[in-house]
Amino acid sequence: MNLSFFDQFLSPVMLGIPLIMMAMILPWLLLPSPTNKWLNNRLSTLQIWFTQKFTKQLMSPISTGGHKWATIFLSLMVFLMMTNLLGLLPYTFTPTTQLSLNLGLAVPFWLATILIGLRNQPTAAFGHLLPEGTPALLIPILIIIETISLFIRPLALGVRLTANLTAGHLLIQLIATATLILLPLMPVVSILTMMTLFLLTLLEIAVAMIQAYVFVLLLSLYLQENV
Template sequence: MMTNLFSTFDPATSISASLNWTSTFIMLVILPYTFWMMPSRQSMVIKLIFNKLHQEFETLLSAKMKGMTILFISMFSFILMNNLMGLLPYVFTSSSHLVFTMTLAVPMWLSLMIFGWLNQTQNMFAHLIPEGSPPALMPFMVCIETISNIIRPGSLAVRLTANMIAGHLLMCLLGNSAASANMLLPMILGAQIILMLFEMAVAIIQAYVFSVLSTLYTSEVAYENAQQSPLSLSGL
């Protein structure tokens, strides 16, 4: 019996040690077995998706940072796995918690900031003032660009968390209303099926958006550095 609407996202269990977070990594245990199996249509589709993602991320990164596409494809796969598993019954939705999303966003953003400010300090200062800004607005542009850089990991994390929470709350509301409905039960079931399909699309889109925005932030920080310095972000 749910005490409130948000109890769906409660990670606590009746045992002393919570096992809900194990659903986040359960697919990582099963994944290595696919390398010992014969190629199938499923593996071919997954490889095709990874190749398309590699081509998409490669266009956003410079020539010396193409190796980072492996990092962003892995991030996409990990987020997508947890988003889709959260739609299964009695499976903990880890991607609806800021602990999960901030763990992905903050280390990525912090590593990019440290790398950029240590190796290309002049260009990092130049990025704080957009090209063509009036001299009178330059101090304000520096403040605005600084704040926008600081809130980037928070925007990535909150975007993913809010989208996953919103869909689950709608499904929870429809499920509670279906228990007391009589004549409207077929209509509510049809709405739940449509909402489930919509949430599957949201799970895929949010994983893609998170990975693409991380790629764009990487290209903005290290674009000039990739042209002038022999170092590349693939060494991080």
């Protein structure tokens, strides 16, 4: 029974074809395509409003040189948000619960920000490893600590997203299982557990959106240091 709770995180395969690819393509198929009409429908208008607000919020602290990242950050944000939300539906699979996928997204973006900093402003990039005014005896230790913290950043990005989504899915499955078991034995307790499950589902929807935003926000902060 305990092992079956983790079966939902296994990458499903049908006829030798990994379905994780379908789960990654599906979010893009559900988004409305922009049109050349003067007046759009409500969904397209809402999408344009969200795009403008998110881009302004994310790119305003970054200098002009980093504004070219707006499109890729917005695409990553929408992809993560839609993938996380679709993974909450029954009989679906959440690709972002796989640490390999999250690290595959975090490491290239983090490395790109580091390389941009080393190319455009190498002195400032290396200056982040040593705070100004550090005593001479602490210089080697601080450089080692800052270097380790620099290389831990992509790991923290991937693990944060994976852990939050995995914990939420496990809690939902545990409480749902308890609700079904308690229903014939203690109906009143089962109803209370079902109400808890409903509230937890709302919380998990919020977590799915917030974690996608936090992932992109941290990448934008890394970019801000190196632009």
